[in-house]
Amino acid sequence: MFFPELFTGAVGAAVDLTLDPMLKYWVLFPISIVMILVGVCRQYIMVLLSLKTKTVSQTRLTEVQYISKAQALLGNGSNLCEESFKMRQEYLANILAEGKFLAQKEKPETPANPLTDPNASDAMMGMATSNLANYIPQTLIMWWVNHFFAGFLLMKLPFPLTIKFKEMLQNGIMTPDLDPRWVSSISWYFISTLGLAPVNNLFFGGSNDEPELQAIAQQQQQIQSVVGGPAPDVMMKGLSNDLTIAQHESCFDAIEERVLRLYAD
Amino acid sequence: MGSQEYYADVKAQESIQLNKKILMYIQDGTSLGFGCGAGILQLEGLRGFGFFAASYLAVIGIFVGWFCKFKPAKYYQSPIQEILVDSLFRELAGFVMAWTFVHALVG
Numbered sequence: 001m002f003f004p005e006l007f008t009g010a011v012g013a014a015v016d017l018t019l020d021p022m023l024k025y026w027v028l029f030p031i032s033i034v035m036i037l038v039g040v041c042r043q044y045i046m047v048l049l050s051l052k053t054k055t056v057s058q059t060r061l062t063e064v065q066y067i068s069k070a071q072a073l074l075g076n077g078s079n080l081c082e083e084s085f086k087m088r089q090e091y092l093a094n095i096l097a098e099g100k101f102l103a104q105k106e107k108p109e110t111p112a113n114p115l116t117d118p119n120a121s122d123a124m125m126g127m128a129t130s131n132l133a134n135y136i137p138q139t140l141i142m143w144w145v146n147h148f149f150a151g152f153l154l155m156k157l158p159f160p161l162t163i164k165f166k167e168m169l170q171n172g173i174m175t176p177d178l179d180p181r182w183v184s185s186i187s188w189y190f191i192s193t194l195g196l197a198p199v200n201n202l203f204f205g206g207s208n209d210e211p212e213l214q215a216i217a218q219q220q221q222q223i224q225s226v227v228g229g230p231a232p233d234v235m236m237k238g239l240s241n242d243l244t245i246a247q248h249e250s251c252f253d254a255i256e257e258r259v260l261r262l263y264a265d
Numbered sequence: 266m267g268s269q270e271y272y273a274d275v276k277a278q279e280s281i282q283l284n285k286k287i288l289m290y291i292q293d294g295t296s297l298g299f300g301c302g303a304g305i306l307q308l309e310g311l312r313g314f315g316f317f318a319a320s321y322l323a324v325i326g327i328f329v330g331w332f333c334k335f336k337p338a339k340y341y342q343s344p345i346q347e348i349l350v351d352s353l354f355r356e357l358a359g360f361v362m363a364w365t366f367v368h369a370l371v372g
Contacts, residue, residue, distance in 0.1 A: 024370055032366070078272070155369035158309045159361075188365070195362025197355055198293035205290070251272040258272065 017182060019153060027149050027185055034144075035192050038137045039200050049129055059103040063232055066092075066101045070239040078251045085248045096240035102233055142189060146171075149185035157181045276342060284340045288328065289352055295324045296356035297363045304367025317360045325349060 070092050077085050095101065150172050161169070161180040169180060169187040230238075299320040303313050325348055329337050337344035 028366070028369060078268075155365070156372070157365055158304070158307075158313055158368040160310055191358075191362050191365055194358040195360075198297055198359035199362075201289065201293050202297065249268055255272075 062101045063103045093243040096236040154185045296360045300360040300363025303364045
């Protein structure tokens with residue numbers, strides 16, 4: 001009983017179907033165009049959402065910048081000569097140990113509640129909106145495709161698929177023996193969600209303001225204190241200790257040799 | 266001397282980013298183009314994926330020869346990873362999309 005059924009299935013798969021040629025123009029093109037346009041809209045909405053400038057008090061900014069200054073000295077100190085490194089090291093270690101530029105001199109007694117703190121809730125809102133901006137269009141398009149273009153086959157894929165894909169890609173078509181290569185419109189939606197990244201990069205990726213935006217975002221992230229992260233005074237103390245014990249080695253030592261080797265060939 | 270070698274190994278991250286961006290642009294364009302080509306030729310099954318592999322490797326070969334003058338280590342931090350592996354699945358997805366699209370339009 002089992003084998004004959006399988007056999008007819010194989011025969012059914014070999015049958016070639018003829019599709020209405022107008023399907024290409026009335027289903028394939030609209031879905032593709034809508035997906036590209038939604039991608040563009042999402043890009044611009046993300047830009048609009050991320051361009052919110054936040055005001056930060058000057059003392060807080062000074063504090064953050066002195067912390068990052070110490071980190072920069074620790075990271076890139078080898079680019080300075082001995083004398084200038086010593087000077088900066090001494091100065092920064094003193095200042096940070098004193099806590100001269102701390103924004104809040106005395107500690108608040110209870111740790112701030114992240115749910116009531118306006119800055120933290122802003123950050124959470126930002127995350128939530130960016131997530132929603134990803135999910136809402138996807139769900140909407142999927143619903144749209146499933147609702148308006150359901151119940152017929154759209155095209156034949158040029159590569160074979162296993163039988164497992166039948167349920168997903170031939171959704172709503174009541175032919176148990178049809179080759180899974182014949183697929184309905186939802187599969188074109190899946191393929192184009194996967195493959196649209198190169199298209200978007202090619203047509204809309206030439207913008208030069210990306211690095212600037214990233215720099216702004218990074219700066220803002222630095223300023224917003226991480227909830228549950230180390231307090232700034234603890235960070236300053238730690239950096240001060242690190243600075244006092246930092247060993248200096250200049251990159252100018254034996255630089256002649258290295259430059260000569262670099263241009264030797 | 267470890268630190269001396271470290272100092273000699275100066276790399277500009279901005280330039281590496283720019284190089285990656287240029288490479289990605291080229292790979293995106295060529296994989297979509299070759300996908301359209303595979304659709305027009307009505308390739309099916311493994312022949313289509315073979316076409317993708319051949320075109321992908323050929324584009325990388327031409328890129329390394331023409332843009333990098335056969336010295337990819339000069340322009341990328343880890344050449345094999347960045348040139349060959351990183352964008353493989355992205356380009357494969359783009360290729361498959363263009364391929365199925367044109368295959369359905371032409372066929």
